[in-house]
Structures are given as C-alpha cells and as structure tokens.
Amino acid sequence: MSTVTTHVTKTRRNTELVLLAFAIGIVLLAYANVGMAVQDTVPADLGTLGIGIGVLALVFHLVLRWRAAYADPLLLPIATLLNGLGLVMIHRIDLAKGEDISEGFALRQLEWSALASIAAMVLLVLIKDHRLLSRYTFTLGLTGLGLLLLPLLPVIGKNVNGSRIWIGFGGFNLQPGEIAKITLTIFFAAYLVQTRDALSLVGRRVLGFPLPRARDLGPIMIAWLASLGVLVFQKDLGSSLLFFGLFVAMLYVATERRAWIAIGLTLFAVGTVVAWKLFAHLQERVTLWLDPFAPGQSDQIAKGLMGMAAGGMFGTGLGQGRPEETYYANSDFIMTSFGEELGLIGVMALLVLYALIVERGLRTGIGARDGFGKLLATGLAFSLALQVFVVVGGVTRVIPLTGLTTPFMSAGGSSLLANWVIVALLLRISDQARRPDVQESGNASIGQDETQVVKVR
Known part of the structure; x- marks a missing residue:
C-alpha cells in the first residue's frame, strides 16, 4: 500500500x-503632496508619471510570472517603492532650486x-540559472578589479569632490565601482565555495582562540591590500569599507570561523589608522566627523544634522522643509x-524597508539549494545592508562621512543600475529556492497565485 503526501507551494x-499597486499609490500620493505644498496645485503630470511607473512595474511583474514564477514576492514592490520615493524627493529639491521637471x-x-x-528584466530572461555565473569565477574577478582601476586611468578618470571614483567620456559619467561591487560578490561566492574546506581548518590557538593556518591568510591579505589601494589612490573610504567588509562577511559565512571576523576587523582598523596618519584627506574626514560645527571647514554635516533636528519626530511635511540648503541633498544626503x-x-x-530587503535576501540564501547560491544571496544582501549602514552612519555621525549613495533613492544612474541588478539576482536565486523539486508536467509555467501540487509516494 502506498502513501501519498501532498505539498502545496x-x-x-x-x-x-x-x-x-500599493507601492505605486504611495509614490503618487507623495508626488501630489509635494506639488500641493510647493506649487499649491496637483502636478499636471501626475497621471503621466503614474502610467509610466505602473507600466514598468507591470511589465517586470509579467516577466517574473514568465521566467521566475516562484521568486520572492516582496523584493520588487519594496524596490519600486524606494526608487519612487527617491524620485519624489529629488523632484522636490529641484523645485526648491527653481528647476522644473525638464531641467533638474x-x-x-x-x-x-x-x-x-x-x-x-533582461538579466532575468537571459540568466535562467544563477549557477551558470560560477563558471566565470576568475573572469568576473578580473572584471571587477579592472572596473575598480578604471578611474585611475588618465583622460577618462575624473576626480569629483576629492575622490577619484568616476569615469567620463563625452557627456556620460559612470561610477564603475558600483558594477564592480556585483562582479566581485559573484567572484567571492564562487571562490569561497571552492576553497571553504581549506579555509575552515584551524591552525594554532592563541589564548584559547583558534586561528586559521598561516598558509590560508593569503586571500584576506589580498582583499585587505586591495581595499587599502582604493582608500589611498581613489580616496574613497566608503568603497574601501564596503569591499573589505563584504569579503570578510562572506568568508565568515562560508567557513563559520569567527577568527576571520577578528582578523578582518584588526586588519581594517590598522589600515585605516595608518592611512589617517599619512593622508590629509582622511584627516579632514575624521576632523569633520569629530566636530562638524568647527569653523573653517565644510558645514555639510552640520546642515544635515540641523535639518533632521528641525524635522523632529513627525517631520515638517513633504515640500514644507528646507532640505535643499544641505549640499548634495538629493544624493549623498x-x-x-x-x-x-x-x-x-x-x-x-x-x-x-531596507531591513526587509536584506531579510528576504538572507532568507533566500538560507533556502538556496546550492552553496554558490547561498553565498551569493547572502553577499548581495549584506552589501545592501552595509551600504545603508555606512550612508546613514555617515550623515548621523556614527562613523566618518564616506560619500556612498543611498540604494535606490540617491540621484545617480550607476548606483541605481547596480542595485536593480542586485534585486534581479536575488529574484533569480529565490525562484530556484522556492520552486518545488518536482513539478507536474501540466503545470510547468504557473504565473498566478495558483498552487503547485507535488506528490511523493
């Protein structure tokens, strides 16, 4: 006699x-609120904006029904909401500066x-299985390294606000480090899956604390030196912290050895202290962090702090404050x-909202059925979490200001492109993680809230 067990997904x-629909409604309500507060009228292009955002979101949704029916249902709405709210705030600051929609x-x-x-969407259609990316481990690693070095090249490399992290040709500017963040995360995930057994071995114990073998310290030393190179030559504290922190976190997840965290924190602390002693631009950042109200220096952080203090618990209301008085109020701040x-x-x-994206990314990592997918989803989620912490920590004086952008919301095409690609990769991995192992042939392409019945005898 056979027993039939039914599992419904x-x-x-x-x-x-x-x-x-709820996310788009919030964005349109915020946009109308800004128009009423600043111009005393509902924006004439409210309907056009709603149709544009709605069509993009609907097409993306249909692509998921077609190519990734079991993908996480929260990632796309949250990313759409954050992106839309950032667009509303950028428009609000444009209006405060006297610029209309066509100029700002x-x-x-x-x-x-x-x-x-x-x-x-194109990425979701082209990449049907995230595990294919692991075939290009060192190609993607070299690509990421090349992207990091591009701003150092003459002619195309550009120095903006003291950091050399941009490239420009014609009227087009790009921050290649944002794309490098993704390629390096894929490289780290593929590399650590291959080497985690060796990296998990324990060498000597110091004061009862197990340390890795000396021969296995090479990868973390290379990552440390690379992050210091970004800090010294590109004068970019934020990217340096992001790349090294990402590698150490993924190394810990792969090996489950707390010693790697201790070694990583020690190396980064030593590196930043030495760089602070040697380079004037880091000394300026630290001085501004310790005393943002001191005379004779930038008052950017001071204005940001005063703006948040003016908002208090409930805020002044959309369109009723003066955020434009803070420098880079539509991007860094x-x-x-x-x-x-x-x-x-x-x-x-x-x-x-950011915590929910990170949580869904980590949940995807836990649910992934392969080691590469687990590490990749975890790394992508952690990169978003670390970037949000660095940005919010910088503007609130928890840590020195770094100049990173707020994911999905800050003005800037490079960051926006990179973060949507991250969402696409998380959607692809989550589709495989949530998809039933066995499917009935008649239900191969489910695109609604239908149920998939899996029978195991």
Whole structure:
C-alpha cells in the first residue's frame, strides 16, 4: 500500500501585484503632496508619471510570472517603492532650486530608473540559472578589479569632490565601482565555495582562540591590500569599507570561523589608522566627523544634522522643509532630506524597508539549494545592508562621512543600475529556492497565485 503526501507551494505573484499597486499609490500620493505644498496645485503630470511607473512595474511583474514564477514576492514592490520615493524627493529639491521637471535631476533619475529596471528584466530572461555565473569565477574577478582601476586611468578618470571614483567620456559619467561591487560578490561566492574546506581548518590557538593556518591568510591579505589601494589612490573610504567588509562577511559565512571576523576587523582598523596618519584627506574626514560645527571647514554635516533636528519626530511635511540648503541633498544626503520632511518616524519606516530587503535576501540564501547560491544571496544582501549602514552612519555621525549613495533613492544612474541588478539576482536565486523539486508536467509555467501540487509516494 502506498502513501501519498501532498505539498502545496504558492507562487505569490498575485500578492506581489497587490503590493506593487500599493507601492505605486504611495509614490503618487507623495508626488501630489509635494506639488500641493510647493506649487499649491496637483502636478499636471501626475497621471503621466503614474502610467509610466505602473507600466514598468507591470511589465517586470509579467516577466517574473514568465521566467521566475516562484521568486520572492516582496523584493520588487519594496524596490519600486524606494526608487519612487527617491524620485519624489529629488523632484522636490529641484523645485526648491527653481528647476522644473525638464531641467533638474528628476527627469534623469526617471530615465535611469527605467533603464535600470529594463536591465534587471533582461538579466532575468537571459540568466535562467544563477549557477551558470560560477563558471566565470576568475573572469568576473578580473572584471571587477579592472572596473575598480578604471578611474585611475588618465583622460577618462575624473576626480569629483576629492575622490577619484568616476569615469567620463563625452557627456556620460559612470561610477564603475558600483558594477564592480556585483562582479566581485559573484567572484567571492564562487571562490569561497571552492576553497571553504581549506579555509575552515584551524591552525594554532592563541589564548584559547583558534586561528586559521598561516598558509590560508593569503586571500584576506589580498582583499585587505586591495581595499587599502582604493582608500589611498581613489580616496574613497566608503568603497574601501564596503569591499573589505563584504569579503570578510562572506568568508565568515562560508567557513563559520569567527577568527576571520577578528582578523578582518584588526586588519581594517590598522589600515585605516595608518592611512589617517599619512593622508590629509582622511584627516579632514575624521576632523569633520569629530566636530562638524568647527569653523573653517565644510558645514555639510552640520546642515544635515540641523535639518533632521528641525524635522523632529513627525517631520515638517513633504515640500514644507528646507532640505535643499544641505549640499548634495538629493544624493549623498538624501536621507537627511527625508529626515527633515518625514521626521524620525519616516526615516525609521525607510530603514524598515531596507531591513526587509536584506531579510528576504538572507532568507533566500538560507533556502538556496546550492552553496554558490547561498553565498551569493547572502553577499548581495549584506552589501545592501552595509551600504545603508555606512550612508546613514555617515550623515548621523556614527562613523566618518564616506560619500556612498543611498540604494535606490540617491540621484545617480550607476548606483541605481547596480542595485536593480542586485534585486534581479536575488529574484533569480529565490525562484530556484522556492520552486518545488518536482513539478507536474501540466503545470510547468504557473504565473498566478495558483498552487503547485507535488506528490511523493
């Protein structure tokens, strides 16, 4: 006699569609609120914006039904909401500076949003299995290294605000480090899957603390030297912290050895202290961090702090503050702009949205059925978490200001493109993680909130 066990798995695509509609409604409400507060009228292009965002979101949703029916249902709505709110704040700051939609940063941000989401959809269609990426381990590693070195080249390399992290040709500017973040994460995941057994071995014990073998310290030393190179030659503290922190975190996840965290923190602390002693630009950052109100230096952090203080708990209201008085209020300091007009509650809501993306990414890593997928999803989620921490920590004086952008919200095409690609990769991995092992032949392409029945005898 045979026993039949039925396991029901839902695709949750209808749930995603409802959440998308809710996210777009919030964005349009915020956009109308800004128009009423600044111009005393509902924006004439409200409907056009709603149709544009709605069409992009709907097409993305349909691509998921077609190519990744079991993908996580929360990632796309949250990314759409964050992207849309960032667009609203950029438009609000444009209006404060007397620039209309055709002159300011908002139109460019909208164009980059469309391009980034289309790139994410193309990636989902082309990459049917994330494990294919592990075949190009060293190719992607070399690509990431090359992208990091591009800003150091003459002619195309550009120095902006003291950091050499941009390249430019014609009227087009790009921050290649944002793309390198993704290629290096894939490289780290593939490399650590291959070497984690050796890296997990324990060498000598110091004060009862197990340390790795000396012969296995090579990878972390190379990552440390590379991050110091970014810090010294490109004068970019944020990217240096992001890349090294990402590698150490993935190394710990791969090996489950706390010694790697201790070694990584020690190496980074030593490196930053030495660099601070030797280089003036780091000394300026630390001085600004310790005393942002001191005379004779930039008052950027001071203005950001005063703006958030003016917002208080509930904020001044969208369109009713003065966030434009802070330098780079639409990019590096967009979080202080939200803090002033939405208050502490609004900022906490935004941080909860970021925490949800990270949580879903980590959940995807736990559910992935292969080691490469587990490490890749974990690394991508951690890169977003670390970037948000570095940005928010910088504008609130928890750590020195780094100049990184807030994912999905800050003005800038490079960051927007990279973060949408990260969402696409997490969607691809989550589709495999949530997809049933066995499918009935008649239900091979489910695109609704239907149930997939798997029978095991």
